[in-house]
Amino acid sequence: MPELPEVETITKGLNLKFSGKTCTKIVFHRKDLRYPIPQQTIRSCCLETPILSFKRRAKYILMETQKGSIVFHLGMTGSIHQEVSSVPLRPHTHAVFSFYENKQKKVYLHYVDPRRFGLISAIKGAVTGKEKYFQDLGLEPLEHKNLGKKLMQLGAHKKQAIKKFIMDSKIIVGVGNIYASESLYEARVHPETPAGNLKNKHFIAIGLAIQKILRKAIKDGGTTLKDYVNTDGKPGYFKQKLKVYDREQQPCLTCKQKIVRLVQGGRSTFFCPYCQKEKK
Ligand SMILES: [Zn+2]
Known part of the structure; x- marks a missing residue:
């Protein structure tokens, strides 16, 4: 996809x-x-x-x-x-x-x-953003300087697990399953933490991590395409070195503990239980 x-x-x-x-x-x-x-x-x-x-x-x-x-x-x-x-x-x-x-x-x-x-x-005529395609869409991840702050405002008091929260397109668009695991690893946040339990600094870290990972994928993805319009090249994230996604039982690149897989909302999540300690 x-x-x-x-x-x-x-x-x-x-x-x-x-x-x-x-x-x-x-x-x-x-x-x-x-x-x-x-x-x-x-x-x-x-x-x-x-x-x-x-x-x-x-x-x-x-x-x-x-x-x-x-x-x-x-x-x-x-x-x-x-x-x-x-x-x-x-x-x-x-x-x-x-x-x-x-x-x-x-x-x-x-x-x-x-x-x-x-x-x-x-x-x-002009696009207003109220059209049926766009009316329910959340934040554009690359268009906000303070993405973490925006996420914090939306996540306050929410019981939803942070991984599901950042994958919800009504909250923020474009964070697919692979990017969600990778972003939370980058931000050192446990994927099952309820969004409302996270501190400001965690949201800031998550916002920065999402932007860093998407920008890297855009950079890598761009180089895999033969011409800009042709999408036959493999997507950027296959070329990108993934740190946790699909690395169950393999050593964490930071602490050497084993990467763990769990299922959230029917989707696989990968994380390091040592680097991403649950924050209750
Ligand atoms: Zn680790």
Whole structure:
């Protein structure tokens, strides 16, 4: 599944390559993905008007024009590819956007999604954040200088375990299962600690750890992609050296004690019981 760091890398790549260009034609090869594709609205928002920019909100990619925004989500298996032909080259190519590279040459964006949990939609006019896609989304982890302080305000008096708390997209977006374990190890916080029991300094450490780990994944993820738009490269976190995730029974890199696995909300959590002592 594409995670926030990959979606960030793809968005940056699309910005570099396609901002300022004008979409001249869109061909849809399906009527629906996770939801029906509003083809007319999409065409009215993006044809014959220059792309202003690409933005990311959580794992959504927004292609903005003066008329509105096209919303993409890659679901479980989606990807966006830059191609020199409008002919679908990969199975499960569901939409092809045509652009002029220059006066003679065209360039194409292909949206591919084998399992079809992804989404292509459109928002007319300016995005307010109140749209159904965005209204329930929590903090953007990389956009806050004092992320820990924000998390502390949201976590006060909460009994929810801190690992589940930071994986809740209504609280903060983009902290997937791997990043949650790694961030709490980095911050030296036990994953089962109730959020409301943590002190300010722990939230500050968690906020910094989340940002450090996501930024590292973006940096590593960016280097694994052949071109900025192609998502065939392995995600950044496979290249990244994981300190606790999937390292059950292996020695902690700090204290040499064995890493422990536990299950929280049906998901595996990995931590060092010595470095991450429970804080009651
Ligand atoms: Zn340790």
